[in-house]
Amino acid sequence: MSSATFIAWENRLGKMVKEPGGVRLGEALDQAGKNLDSIQMECLKAMDGQIEEMERLCAEGGRQPPDETKHEIYDLANDVLAVAGSFSLKELGEAAFCLCELVDRLRTRAKWNQAAVEVYLSAFRLLRYPDPGADRSSVLLGLRGLTERVAAIAE
Amino acid sequence: MAQLDPKAWINLEKARILLLDDHPEGGNILAQICMGFGARRFFRCTTGEEAKDLVKESELHMILVNANLRESPAFDFIDWLRRSNLQPNSFTPVVLITGHTQRSQVEKARDCGANIVLAKPVSPQSMLERIIWIAREKRPFVNCGNYIGPDRRFHDTGPPAGMAGRRHNDPPEGVSVSAESEAAAEPNEAQGGEAA
Numbered sequence: 001m002s003s004a005t006f007i008a009w010e011n012r013l014g015k016m017v018k019e020p021g022g023v024r025l026g027e028a029l030d031q032a033g034k035n036l037d038s039i040q041m042e043c044l045k046a047m048d049g050q051i052e053e054m055e056r057l058c059a060e061g062g063r064q065p066p067d068e069t070k071h072e073i074y075d076l077a078n079d080v081l082a083v084a085g086s087f088s089l090k091e092l093g094e095a096a097f098c099l100c101e102l103v104d105r106l107r108t109r110a111k112w113n114q115a116a117v118e119v120y121l122s123a124f125r126l127l128r129y130p131d132p133g134a135d136r137s138s139v140l141l142g143l144r145g146l147t148e149r150v151a152a153i154a155e
Numbered sequence: 156m157a158q159l160d161p162k163a164w165i166n167l168e169k170a171r172i173l174l175l176d177d178h179p180e181g182g183n184i185l186a187q188i189c190m191g192f193g194a195r196r197f198f199r200c201t202t203g204e205e206a207k208d209l210v211k212e213s214e215l216h217m218i219l220v221n222a223n224l225r226e227s228p229a230f231d232f233i234d235w236l237r238r239s240n241l242q243p244n245s246f247t248p249v250v251l252i253t254g255h256t257q258r259s260q261v262e263k264a265r266d267c268g269a270n271i272v273l274a275k276p277v278s279p280q281s282m283l284e285r286i287i288w289i290a291r292e293k294r295p296f297v298n299c300g301n302y303i304g305p306d307r308r309f310h311d312t313g314p315p316a317g318m319a320g321r322r323h324n325d326p327p328e329g330v331s332v333s334a335e336s337e338a339a340a341e342p343n344e345a346q347g348g349e350a351a
Contacts, residue, residue, distance in 0.1 A: 003299070004297050004298070004299040005297070005298045005299070006295045006296070006297055006306070007295060007296040007297070007298060008295055008296075009243075009246040009295070009296055010243065010246075011248070011290065011291075011292055011293070012216055012243065012247075013170065013216045013217050013247075013248055013286075013289065013290050014290040014291060014292065016166060016167070016169055016170055016216060016290075017165050017166050017167060017170075017286075017287075017290045018166070019166045019169075020166070021166050021168060022164050022165050022166025022167065022168060022193050023164065023165060023166075023192065023193045024161060024162055024163065024164055025159050025160060025161050025162070025163050025164070025165060025283065026161025026162065028165060028191055028192040028193060028279075028283060029159075029161070029191070029279045029280060029283060030191075031190075031191035031192075032187065032188045032189075032190075032191025032192060032279035032282075032283070033191070033279055034191070035187035035188065035190055035191045036184065036187055036188065036191075036279070038187070039180075039183050039184070039187055042180075042183075043180040043183065043184065046179070046180050047180065074255075075223070075225055077255070078178075078223045078254040078255055079178050079180070079181070081254045081255065081275055081276070082178055082180065082181040082184070082221075082223075082254055082275045082276065082277075083180050083181070083184070083276075084276065085275065085276020085278075086184050086275075086276045086277055086278065090276075093275070093276050097254070097255050100254065100255030101255060104255065104257050104258060105258075108258065108259070
């Protein structure tokens with residue numbers, strides 16, 4: 001059994017945040033929200049480009065894409081996840097997470113399912129401009145079920 | 156996480172913050188949120204190698220790392236930081252920001268030495284809660300050979316039953332810490348309260 005050494009350290013950040021000045025937490029949250037609003041358009045535009053790129057990769061890759069294509073789709077889905085939920089597109093972010101899970105499970109087993117990925121990308125389009133009256137939770141439920149079924153077949 | 160008091164103050168004006176993120180929009184989101192909190196001094200890096208060079212040159216107070224870097228694993232950078240022995244940066248609080256984590260990487264994420272994990276999507280509220288949490292961080296660092304970083308045990312429940320502890324202040328073999336805590340009449344911060 002190895003021994004463990006414990007090291008005390010100075011939390012310099014902790015000292016700094018208590019120094020006089022700064023902002024109230026309520027104001028900090030408000031300002032951060034305004035700052036996010038100011039970059040929303042450019043972030044969503046970039047995210048739309050990432051969805052388009054996934055569509056292109058999926059179409060070009062066909063039924064047996066190279067590993068690089070699988071990795072790129074995984075990374076792009078992670079990028080969509082990073083942006084969508086920060087700008088009131090929570091369901092799109094969750095769908096992107098599910099696509100990451102699907103791609104990760106497929107590529108780990110050197111498998112692919114183009115049709116399943118295409119279903120995801122169609123759902124991305126639906127969730128990108130959600131109809132206020134639409135039942136988005138059922139879309140997510142269906143996507144999660146799809147991931148489980150496809151991953152189970154791949155195993 | 157503790158509820159935030161909107162009237163409490165936070166001062167990040169002098170904080171030197173490293174943002175390690177190769178996704179431009181993700182990095183912008185982090186920067187804009189932190190600027191809203193009053194932070195002004197940012198260093199943005201897109202690879203672990205760039206970040207290593209910066210850590211060698213500049214004193215930092217907080218590091219935000221995207222776990223899903225494309226070129227170089229973020230976990231390797233954090234592990235390097237903890238083992239670098241660069242004072243005081245090797246102890247700098249690290250927030251690991253995760254999207255989807257590959258199954259093969261989950262253990263690395265746990266063992267890399269980050270102070271806290273923040274799941275995407277990042278919101279001002281979730282980020283501020285983590286910053287306040289790490290500003291209150293009091294856990295000692297642990298070096299046990301294969302791990303260097305903040306003590307991963309948030310609550311001191313003693314060594315596993317029937318085993319001698321490795322800490323100098325662990326109770327002798329056969330003495331249960333949990334038995335003592337069950338007998339306690341009042342909430343005990345070390346056993347179940349907020350870690351900060």
